[in-house]
Amino acid sequence: MxxxxxxxxxxxxxxxxxxxxxxxxxxxxxxxxxxxxxxxxxxxxxxxxxxxxxxxxxxxxxxxxxxxxxxxxxxxxxxxxxxxxxxxxxxxxxxxxxxxxxxxxxxxxxxxxxxxxxxxxxxxxxxxxxxxxxxxxxxxxxxxxxxxxxxxxxxxxxxxxxxxxxxxxxxGAYFPQGVKPVTVWISEDFVRAAPGGTGEAKCAGNYAASLVAQAQALEKGCDQVVWLDAVKREYIEEMGGMNLFFVYEESGKTRVVTPELTGTLLSGITRRSLLEMAKGLGYEVEERKLTVQQWRDDIASGKMTEVFACGTAAVITPVGHVKAKNFEFTINNGENGKVTMALREALLGLQHGTIADTHGWMHKVC
CATH class of the missing domain: 3.30.470.10 (Aminotransferase class 4, branched-chain amino acid transferase, N-terminal domain)
Structure with a gap:
């Protein structure tokens, strides 16, 4: 020894x-x-x-x-x-x-x-x-x-x-066959976390409680579940164990929006990093509440052009189709979005050292 x-x-x-x-x-x-x-x-x-x-x-x-x-x-x-x-x-x-x-x-x-x-x-x-x-x-x-x-x-x-x-x-590569948009199920029967609960904590019980909803999503032909707030069941929170982002194109400007941290959703490190990287790519960023109805309306009007989720395991996952009990809709024709892929390539490049680490985020081990 x-x-x-x-x-x-x-x-x-x-x-x-x-x-x-x-x-x-x-x-x-x-x-x-x-x-x-x-x-x-x-x-x-x-x-x-x-x-x-x-x-x-x-x-x-x-x-x-x-x-x-x-x-x-x-x-x-x-x-x-x-x-x-x-x-x-x-x-x-x-x-x-x-x-x-x-x-x-x-x-x-x-x-x-x-x-x-x-x-x-x-x-x-x-x-x-x-x-x-x-x-x-x-x-x-x-x-x-x-x-x-x-x-x-x-x-x-x-x-x-x-x-x-x-x-x-x-x-290995999370998407060995290439990055493809996922289909998600909006959970109206179950919630991930409630105000005053353990939503911000990365604790085992949060994930155990999510499994029945994930199983329901799979039964509906979806890859992942989207969680809503526990009180009104209308505000979007997370996708599975990942944070969600919504891309808007308005008046020649690109704006990247993600649900604000309220104590019921995880403060993702990839989430925080992408907010900073988006600014560096010239995008506007915003943290605010977003309802399911706003999601539907903004996709229908064309203001919202892309949706993606982010986390340590998958880095960035595009969302191409959304299902719920009484409706469903498609995002960006079910294809990968340019902003989604630009952010993904920028983050992977920084992590693998092919893009300069101007943020000082990489820690040398050996």
Whole structure:
């Protein structure tokens, strides 16, 4: 065992995957099914984070009474590492993920994880498993940090013990056959989050509660569900686990609009990045509420020309068709929009190092 840093103990895997098997598994990997050789675990107890360890990827041992299994104190994040033209590896805005991780922790009465531990864990894992980072544009190494309560206690209260875990998965191109617009279902029967709830937090329960609506969308022949607000059921919030954007063309100007953050939808890091990048491409940007009726009217009038969703996994996904109980409509003839694709190419270019990082968003790992 060697100490690579003052806080992380590094115990390399005794049986790392061979180059040949790794290369085979990294050929067109489906998202989230293949994992690298190592992971990081850092326990929290006695009111403090303990020494963490980078070790071989493998199962975790949990007491059946671990409170996360009963009361849902569990949060996670997702971000990516990209190979650069010079062979180096960089992550995209990891400090922003660290900050959001802690906001989620605070909402679920969990302890903050200091940013330096979050960054150290990510850098150490990527460095030891750098052979797992794909090299093609559109491909990446997906990092999944999570924290959950491990206290073996059945009382309903914040736990006193937690475990932070970080592992990684090579991700191929999200659209291997090319980017194609998706069809979405507007959910009127279910809501994702309510005011005062956990909508802003990236917690496990939010995603569990969304699955029945996603299943309904699939039954209707749709790829994803669009969530509405919990109070009036008329304001557009998110698409699945992604933020939505609406493109307007009026009086020779292009305006990119996204629902404002109200506490019920996730503050996406890709969302925040695209708002800034859109300005750099000469587009106007706006954060405001938008109703389903406005969506229909603005598509019908031609003012709204494109719609897309964004998130870490897919980067940008065009929306081509919308269905609901009593209506449906098509956007941009079901084709990819020019603004959508311009933003997608700009973001991918920045992440892969083919476009200058004027924002300072890329963090060099190794």
């Amino acid at each position: 060697i100490n690579s840093t003052p806080t992380l103990l590094v115990t390399p895997s005794a049986h790392p995957m061979s180059d040949a098997i790794r290369a085979e598994r990294m050929t067109n990997p489906s998202f989230g099914r293949i994992f690298t050789d190592h992971m990081v675990v850092i326990p929290y107890r006695n009111g403090a984070w303990q020494q963490g360890e980078l070790k071989a990827y493998g199962p975790l041992s949990l007491d059946p009474a671990a409170s996360a299994l009963h009361y849902g104190q569990a949060i996670f994040e997702g971000f990516k590492a990209f190979t650069q033209p010079d062979g180096s590896i960089k992550t995209f805005r990891p400090a922003a993920n660290s900050a959001r991780f802690n906001r989620s922790a605070q909402r679920l009465a969990m302890p903050d994880l200091p940013e330096h531990l979050f960054m150290e864990a990510a850098d150490a894992l990527i460095t030891i498993d750098k052979a797992w980072v794909p090299k093609n544009v559109g491909e990446s190494l997906y990092l999944r940090p999570l924290m959950f309560a491990t206290d073996p206690f059945l009382g309903v209260r914040p736990a006193s013990e937690y475990l932070f875990v970080l592992f990684a998965s090579p991700a």
